[in-house]
Amino acid sequence: MPQKLGQHFLRRPATLEKIAAAAIPEHADQVIEIGAGEGVLTERLLERAGKVYAIEVDPELVARLMMRFRGEPRLKIVAQDVLATDLTQWGRAVVTGNLPYYITSPVIERTLAMGKLLERAVFLIQKEVAERVTAKPGSRDYGFLTVATQLHAHSKLLFKVPPGAFSPPPRVDSAVIRLDPLPANELGDPTPMLAFLGLCFKHKRKTLRNNLAPIFGRETIESQPEAGLRAEQLTLEQFRDLYRRMTGG
Numbered sequence: 001m002p003q004k005l006g007q008h009f010l011r012r013p014a015t016l017e018k019i020a021a022a023a024i025p026e027h028a029d030q031v032i033e034i035g036a037g038e039g040v041l042t043e044r045l046l047e048r049a050g051k052v053y054a055i056e057v058d059p060e061l062v063a064r065l066m067m068r069f070r071g072e073p074r075l076k077i078v079a080q081d082v083l084a085t086d087l088t089q090w091g092r093a094v095v096t097g098n099l100p101y102y103i104t105s106p107v108i109e110r111t112l113a114m115g116k117l118l119e120r121a122v123f124l125i126q127k128e129v130a131e132r133v134t135a136k137p138g139s140r141d142y143g144f145l146t147v148a149t150q151l152h153a154h155s156k157l158l159f160k161v162p163p164g165a166f167s168p169p170p171r172v173d174s175a176v177i178r179l180d181p182l183p184a185n186e187l188g189d190p191t192p193m194l195a196f197l198g199l200c201f202k203h204k205r206k207t208l209r210n211n212l213a214p215i216f217g218r219e220t221i222e223s224q225p226e227a228g229l230r231a232e233q234l235t236l237e238q239f240r241d242l243y244r245r246m247t248g249g
C-alpha cells in the first residue's frame, strides 16, 4: 500500500464502533466519509445513516469498496480527491473519517467552511493536531488552528487511539475530535476575522505590536492595551474586541 496517501487502516472493532457512535449518536440522514479505505468505518456508518457518501482517492481501494458494497443503494462512492470535492453539494450532512494525516488541516478547514450545512464532524487525526484544535489559551498548543476552529465550532477531544489500533501502525499517536458547529445566528462571515487572526499569529513568538504594526501602523496598535502581548495569550473574544477597536468595525 502506498504510504504516501496516509493509508493506516483501523483494525479495532471497538474503536470503529466508538467513532461511528460519536459521529452519529442516533440517526443521521446524510453522512460524508473522508478516506473510506477498505470500508470498515463505512459499514458502521451505513447502520446509522440514511445515506453515506464515501470519498476515496485510491482507485484500487475504490474498486474494493465497489465490490464490498455491491448493490447497496444507500452508499455513493465518490472516487476523487477530497480537496477537489465540494462538500456542500449533497446538503446538510455529518462529516467523519479516519483522515489521511497529510491533509488534516485543509480537510478541517473545508469541513468548517460548510457552515450551516455541517451537522457535526468527528475525525480521527494525529494527537498533536487534536491537541492544537482543542487547546486552551496560553497553553503550548494554542494557536491559529485553535481560534480558526472556534470561529465556527465548539471542539472536543473525545479519546486517544494508540498506533497499535492501525495496520500498518502510524509513527504518531492519534485522537478522535468532535466539532459541533455554532448556532446559525452566531456564524457570521468568518473571512475578515480569519485574515486578522492570520496576522496576529504570523510570527508566534512576536508580540501583537510587531505582528500588526506593518499593516495597521504603529500608532494604532500602540494605543491598545494588548500591544505587548503575544497572540497565544488572547481568547477569541479578546481578538474580536481588539479587532473592533482597531478597525472601528
Ligand code: SAM
Binding pocket: 005, 006, 007, 008, 009, 010, 011, 034, 035, 036, 037, 038, 039, 040, 041, 055, 056, 057, 058, 061, 080, 081, 082, 083, 097, 098, 099, 100, 101, 103
Ligand atoms: N477509513 C479507512 C480506515 O479507517 O481503515 C482508511 C483510513 S486511512 C487513514 C485514509 C484513507 O484516505 C486511505 O484510504 C487513503 O487512500 C485515503 N485518502 C488519502 N488521500 C486522500 C484524498 N486526498 N482524498 C480522498 N481520500 C484520500
